[in-house]
Amino acid sequence: MALIVQKYGGTSVGSVERIQAVAQRVYKTVKAGNSLVVVVSAMGKTTDGLVKLANEISISPNRREMDMLLSTGEQVTIALVSMALQELGQPAISMTGAQVGIVTEAEHTRARILYIETDRLSRHLNEGKVVVIAGFQGISSNGELEITTLGRGGSDTSAVAVAAAIQANFCEIYTDVPGILTTDPRLVPQAKLIDEITCNEMLELASLGAKVLHPRAVEIARNYGVPLVVRSSWTDDPGTWVTSPKPQGRSLVNLEIARPVDNVEFDTDQAKVSLLRVPDKPGVAARLFGEISRQKVDVDLIIQSIHEGNSNDIAFTVTTPILKRAEAVAAAIAPALRSQSNPKSEEAEVMVEHNIAKVSIAGAGMIGRPGVAAKMFATLAEAGVNIQMISTSEVKVSCVVDAAECDRAVTALRTAFEIEAGEQGSKGAGGAGGEFLTPHSARAKRPATNSTHYSPPPVRGVALDMNQARIAIRQLPDRPGMAAKLFGLLARHNISVDMIIQSQRCRVIDGIPRRDIAFTVARMDGENAKIMLTQVSTELGWGEVVLDSAIAKVSIVGAGMVGQPGVAAKMFEALAQNRINIQMIATSEIKISCVVAQDEGVKALQAIHAAFGLAGSEKFVIPA
Ligand code: ASP
Ligand code: MG
Numbered sequence: 001m002a003l004i005v006q007k008y009g010g011t012s013v014g015s016v017e018r019i020q021a022v023a024q025r026v027y028k029t030v031k032a033g034n035s036l037v038v039v040v041s042a043m044g045k046t047t048d049g050l051v052k053l054a055n056e057i058s059i060s061p062n063r064r065e066m067d068m069l070l071s072t073g074e075q076v077t078i079a080l081v082s083m084a085l086q087e088l089g090q091p092a093i094s095m096t097g098a099q100v101g102i103v104t105e106a107e108h109t110r111a112r113i114l115y116i117e118t119d120r121l122s123r124h125l126n127e128g129k130v131v132v133i134a135g136f137q138g139i140s141s142n143g144e145l146e147i148t149t150l151g152r153g154g155s156d157t158s159a160v161a162v163a164a165a166i167q168a169n170f171c172e173i174y175t176d177v178p179g180i181l182t183t184d185p186r187l188v189p190q191a192k193l194i195d196e197i198t199c200n201e202m203l204e205l206a207s208l209g210a211k212v213l214h215p216r217a218v219e220i221a222r223n224y225g226v227p228l229v230v231r232s233s234w235t236d237d238p239g240t241w242v243t244s245p246k247p248q249g250r251s252l253v254n255l256e257i258a259r260p261v262d263n264v265e266f267d268t269d270q271a272k273v274s275l276l277r278v279p280d281k282p283g284v285a286a287r288l289f290g291e292i293s294r295q296k297v298d299v300d301l302i303i304q305s306i307h308e309g310n311s312n313d314i315a316f317t318v319t320t321p322i323l324k325r326a327e328a329v330a331a332a333i334a335p336a337l338r339s340q341s342n343p344k345s346e347e348a349e350v351m352v353e354h355n356i357a358k359v360s361i362a363g364a365g366m367i368g369r370p371g372v373a374a375k376m377f378a379t380l381a382e383a384g385v386n387i388q389m390i391s392t393s394e395v396k397v398s399c400v401v402d403a404a405e406c407d408r409a410v411t412a413l414r415t416a417f418e419i420e421a422g423e424q425g426s427k428g429a430g431g432a433g434g435e436f437l438t439p440h441s442a443r444a445k446r447p448a449t450n451s452t453h454y455s456p457p458p459v460r461g462v463a464l465d466m467n468q469a470r471i472a473i474r475q476l477p478d479r480p481g482m483a484a485k486l487f488g489l490l491a492r493h494n495i496s497v498d499m500i501i502q503s504q505r506c507r508v509i510d511g512i513p514r515r516d517i518a519f520t521v522a523r524m525d526g527e528n529a530k531i532m533l534t535q536v537s538t539e540l541g542w543g544e545v546v547l548d549s550a551i552a553k554v555s556i557v558g559a560g561m562v563g564q565p566g567v568a569a570k571m572f573e574a575l576a577q578n579r580i581n582i583q584m585i586a587t588s589e590i591k592i593s594c595v596v597a598q599d600e601g602v603k604a605l606q607a608i609h610a611a612f613g614l615a616g617s618e619k620f621v622i623p624a
Contacts, residue, residue, distance in 0.1 A: 001033045001034055001035070002034045002035070002168075002169040002170070003035045003036075003125075003166065003167070003168045003169050004029065004034050004168055004169060004170060004171070005036075005037045005038075005039060005159050005160075005162055005163040005166075005168045005170075005171040005172070006025075006037075006038050006159075006171075006172045006174060007038075007039040007155060007159035007171065007173050007174060008022050008039075008040050008041065008174045009155065009156075009173070009174065010042055010043060010045065010047070011175070012041075012174050012175065012233035013040055013041065013043050013044075013081065014044035015043070016080075018233075019077070019081055019084050022038075022081060022084070022174075023087070023088055023090075024088070025233065026038055026081075026085060026130055027090050030090060030130060035125050036131075037121065037125070037130070037131045037133060037163075037166065038081060038130060038131070038132045038133065039132075039135045039155060039158050039159040039162060040074060040077040040081055040132065040134065040135055041073075041074060041077065041135055041136065041155040042070075042073025042074050042136075043073070043076060043077055043080075046073040047070055047073050047136075050069050050073060053069075054066060054069055063108035063109045064146065066108065066109055066149075067109060067137075067146075067147050067148055067149045070136070070149050071096075071134070071136070071147050073136075074096075074136055074137060074155070075096060075134055077134070078095065078132045078133065078134045081094070081132045082094040082130075085130055085132070090130060091127070091128055091129040092129055092132055093124055093129050093130075093131055094132045094133075094134075095120070095121075095131060095132070095134070096133075096137065097137035097138040097139060097147075098137075098138070098145065098147065100117065100121060100131075100133055100162075101116060101117025101119075101120065101139070102138040102139065102158065102161070103115050103116065103117070103138060103139060103141045104138035104139065104141065105140070105141065105148075106140040106141070106142045106146055107148070108146070108148055108149070109151065110149075110151045111138055111140070111148035111149065112150070112256040113138060113150070113158075113161045113255050113256040114253070114254055114255060114256070115252055115253050115254070115255055116161060116162060116165035116252070116255065118165050121162075122166070125166075133158065134158075135154065135155025135156075135158040136149050136150055136158060137149050137150070137158070138158075150216070151216075153214045154216070156173055156213055156214035156216075156217035157217045157220065160217040160218075160220045160221050160228065161217075163221075163226045164224035164226050164252065165252055165255070169227070170227040170229065171221070171226050171227070171228050172228075172229050172231060172239075173213060173217075173228060173229065173231070175212060175231070175232065175233065176232065176233070176234070177212060177230075177232060178193050178231070178232045178237055178239060179194065179229075179230045179231060179237075179239040179240030180194045180197055180202070180212055180213070180230055180240040180242070180461070182194055182462065182614040182615075182616075183462045183464070183605060183609050184463075184464065187602050187605055187606070188605060188609050188615070190610075190616055190617075191614075191615075191616070193616070194460060194461065195238075195240060196242075196243060197240060197241070197242055197243070197460050197461070198243050198244070199219075199221055199222035199228075199243065200222070200395075200590060201460050201461070201558060201559055203215060203218055203222075203364045203367075203394060203395045204393055204394050204557045204588070204590055204591045205460075205461050205555075205557050206394045206395075212230060213228075213230055215364055218242065218364065219256075220255065220256065221242060221244055222245075222364075223247065224244075224247050224250060224252075225244045225246055225247030227241065227243065227244070228241070228242040229241050229242070230242065259365060259417060259418060260366045260369050260372045261361045261362065261363040261365065261366065261372060261417040261419065262365070262419070263361070263362045263363065264359070264361055264362075264410055264414050264417060264419050265360045266357060266358065266359045266360070266409075266410050267300075267357065267358045268403050268406050269320050269321075270317045270318070270320065270356050270358050271317065271318055271319075271323040271326075271352065271353065271354050271356060272316070272353045272388070272389065272400060273315065273316055273317075273323070273326050273327055273330050273350065273351070273352050274313060274315040274350070274351040274352075274353075274504040275288065275314045275315070275337075275349070275351075276311075276313050276348065276504060276505055277311040277312075277313070277349060277505075278311060278312050278314060278334070278348050279310065279311055279337060280307040280311055281581060282575065282578075282579045282580055282582075283576035284312070284314075284337060284582075285304065285568075285582050286572035286573040286576035287337070288329075288333055288337070289302070289569035290569045290572075290573060291329050291333055292316075292326065293565040293566035293569040295325055295326075295328075295329050297318060297322050297326045297329065297565055298318070298563055298564070298565045299316040299317065299326070299565070300316070300317045300358070300587075300589070301316060301389070301391050301398060301588075302314070302315070302391075302585050302586075302587045303316075303584075303586055304582060304583075304584055305501045305505075305518060305584065306472050306501070306584060307583070313503055314585070315389060317356070317389075317400065320354070323352070327350065330350045334349065334350050335348070353388075355402060355403040355404065356388065356400050356401065356402065356403055357402070357405075357406035358398050358401075359398070359399055359406060359409045359410055359413065360397060360398040360399070361376050361413060361417060362396045363395060366395060366397070367395065370487075370491040370494060370496040370497060372397075373392065373487050373497060373500065374487035374488040375416060375417075375491075376397055376399070376413065376416075377399075377483040377486075377487055377488070378481075378488060379412050379413055379416040380399065380413075380484070381480045381481035381484040382412065383408050383409060383411075384405075384408075384480055385401050385402075385408060385409045385412075386401065386402065386405075386478070386479065386480045387400070387480075387483055387502070388400045388401060388402070388502075389504075390483065390502045391500070391586045391587060391588065392498065392499055392500045393588035393591045393593070394498075394591070395588075396589075397500075398588065455560060456558060456560040457558055457560045458558045458560040458564050458567045458612075459557070459558040459560070459567065459612040460557055460558040460559070460560075461556075461614075462555065462605060462609045462612070462614065464552060464553070464601055464602065464605040465498075465553040465554075465555075466552050466598065466601050467523050468498060468499075468520040468521065468523055468552075468553055469520065469521055469522075469523045469525075469526030469548065469551065470518060470519070470520050470547070470549075470583075470584070470595060471518065471519060471530060471533070471546065471547050471548075472518040472545070473518075473537070473542050473543065473544075473545050474516050474542070474544045474545075475507070475515075475543030476514060476515055476516065476517050476542050476543070477512045477513070477514055478513040478514055478515045479513075482540075483500075483502070486517065486533070489532065490521070490533075493528070493532055495521055495528070495529050496521065496522065496525075497519045497521055498519070498520045498521065498522075498553070499520045499586045499595070500518075500519040500586075501517070501518050501519065501586055502515055502517045503515045503516040503517070503518075512541070516543075520553060520584075523549055526547050526549050527547070529547075530545055530547040533545045549598075550597060550598040550599070551595050551597065551598055552596055552600070552602075553594070553595050553596075553601075554593070554594055554596060554604045554605050554608060555592065555593040555594075556591065556592050556608060556612065557590055557591045559590050561589075562589055567592070568587070570611055571592055571594070571612075572594075573611070574607045574608045574610070575594065575596070575608070577607065578604070578607045580596050580600045580604050581600075582594045582596060583595045583597070
């Protein structure tokens, strides 16, 4: 007998028939000997309808009243689902977030869960009832008993948080798609269902997975080791398991990260190889990393900054023991790259730096919080640490710094983000290896991949983000504090930054060493960011601020790429074969992202998806 939380999304409870079908499934699960908590969304597009009503009355409705309004949607569903269960002879009781005691901060329309009371829940469960809980809502902790909501799509978060609080064996998320797919099936009809994915991979795929699973829910699942499965409520197919490493017995108080960053990682065993002035055209990165992978060199971070004239800089880090080999490959290939393009151009040059370290902050709490990266840069600036290289992913910011400054950097970051030393594994959020949790019942059903030594594939999924714009600032003075100023400014204007890349090439102008920096923001923020940055650029001694809105970001994610040479090369090769030029590259341990021209985004996605053999034979039909 298991204790299970089942969550049903809007379309799964979109009509009376659907509610009856849900009741049948719940009833069957109980009859199979399980205890059940059911968390539901508002019926169909109810919440959208309520938002529309509010907007007809006010262009910026009061946030407290908005919560009062939106929370009603789920209240309808819980009552109807309970009635449907009672009709089947199954004892059931509906409860609002407040009645359960889902206690949140008092932030209307975007509250985070602080803790969940379990007494009332347990009492009803022990009496043999199914408890049907309204998702998406809670009650404030400030004594005012204010109704709060968790933000759109928040019922997933309610469900996983309840599962963590009552220590459920697992949590099932029922939706209208069969699970998590390798990519967006509207763009790649051959997208395939993924059987299993780790929480860390899921978080890096946020832009792909967010429509199916709220990233905050994934974060809670990871932190508390709640096995999750995403399935269709129309079929009995097994869906996609989202697995977590064994939890570390985290407190259930302040359940949803009060901290945006949950780990500070560092690696001092690194060296950096840069190739300066390689031609800006398709195939260059493919050639370089193809050769590197043939030599079995495993690279860690890769970055390619924006081009200057018609050449690029590409830099990568490797562990010190294989530096010699990496350097040899780069040196061998540099002249060839030059003569091929423009024999008269300045010579491509290889630059090696030995004494470097990588320091990173990691945590899903940084998604959508622009101040987090800025705080990292400000902290490093205050500690007098200069940043040589920045690379970002959805849930991580990594900076390459001088090895001698690593300790200072880590100490300062731990203090700033309130991370105790040794609180978590110090290195690698990749999630490869380690023991992953899935319920025994599910294990039995799954084929060969279920041993504890299961090694994940190098690429689990491919995501395309067409809603970004790129901003480049030329000739930023290269000294501590510049990145902090820049990203601090953006954060104060509430502009979230996604990918950040600092150029390798350093030029001395007016006696000051300078580098370019480029980053991507949501397209709708592009124009504002440009205007705002241009206003301060002279005062801060920056060069030109350039905006390019016609970009696309394509990313591959997979925990299995850790320690596997050749994955990046394969991605770059797929782009090269399609004559797609790479404008920027940024990587984390389990993700590689490339910026390409917007009109080549879909082609890039399709080529990469095919190159990694992710295509299935079945075509997905997307429900309207
Ligand atoms: N009903 C809410 C929404 O539409 C919460 C949810 O369904 O997850 O955003
Ligand atoms: Mg949803």
